[in-house]
Amino acid sequence: MSRGFVKEEDQEETPLVPPRADLPSGVTNYVTETGMEELQAEKQALIEEKSNLTAATEQEKRIASNFISAKIKLLDERIATAKIVDLSEQPKNEIRFGAKVTLKIGKSPKAMTYQLVGVDEADISKNKISFISPIAMILIGKKVGEKATLSLTKGDRVFEVMEIKY
Template identity: 65%
Template sequence: MSRGFVKEDDQEEIPIVPPRADLPEGVINYVTQVGMDELLMEKQMLNDEREHLNISNEKERRIAVNYINAKLQLLNNRIATAKIVDLKMQPQNEIRFGALVTLKIGSDTKLQKYQIVGVDEADISKGKISFISPIARILTNKEVGGKAILKLATEDRVFEIIEILY
C-alpha cells in the first residue's frame, strides 16, 4: 500500500542517530585492546537499555527501540571491522599506534602526554588522540629526542619527543 493512504498518526519518525567518530573510507579501523573492550561494553549497555525500556506507550517504545537498534547497527559495524593492535609487537623505540608519548611542545615547560588510539577511543580530555589526527600523523615513526613540526596557519608548532611507552 502506498504511504499516501496511511493515517498520519501511524507514521513513525525515523530516528536520527549521530554518526560515530569519523573513519575515512578505506582506512583500517585499528583499536587497542582497551578500545575493543570499550566497544563491547557499549554494545552490552545498549542491549541492556533496549531490554529494560520502561515506556508504556507502544509508539514511543517502538521509536526508542528503533533508535537503539540504529545505534547498535553502527556500533556492530565498528566492532566487525576493528583490528586489534598488539602493543607488545610495536617497535618500542618508535612512535606507532598505541604509544603513550611524552612531549615538550614549543617553549612550554610543562610536558604533555598523549596516547595514539583508534577513532572511537580518542578523547582529548583523557589524553587519547586518534591515529588519523594531524598530531599523531606527524609523530608516527619518530624516536625519543626527535622533533615533529605541525604547520599551523600562524605558526609552526614543534613537538619534541621525550618518552615513548607501550
C-alpha cells in the first residue's frame, strides 16, 4: 500500500535501542564462562519480559514488544560472536584475559583487585574491567612484581602487579 493512503497517527516510531558495550570492529568478542551465563540470563529475562507485556493499548504493547525484540536481536548478535576463554588454560604467572589482578596503584598503600573480562561483563562497581580498556591493555603480559605505566593528561599512573589469579 502506498504511504499516501496511511493515516499519520497509525505510524509507529521505530524504537531507539541503546547500543551494547562497544566492541571495535575486528576485535574478538572474548567472554568468560560467567560472562556467557550472564548474557544467556539477560536474554531469558528479555524473553520473559516480552511474554508478560501489558499495556494500555495495543499500539503501546506493539511498541514495547518491538523495543524488546530489538534488544534481543543485539544480544543474539553478541552471543553468536562470543568466544569463551577457558581460564584454566591461561598462563598462571602472566596477566591475560580473565585474570584477577591485585595492583598497587601509584603511591597508594591500598591494593586493588580487578578482573579482566569481556566488554559485556565489564562493570567497575564489581571491579571488572574490559580487556580492551587502556588499563587492561598495559597490564596484559605483565607478571608479579612488574610495573605498567598509563599515560594520562594529568601525568603518568604506575600500576605494580602484586598478585595474579584465575
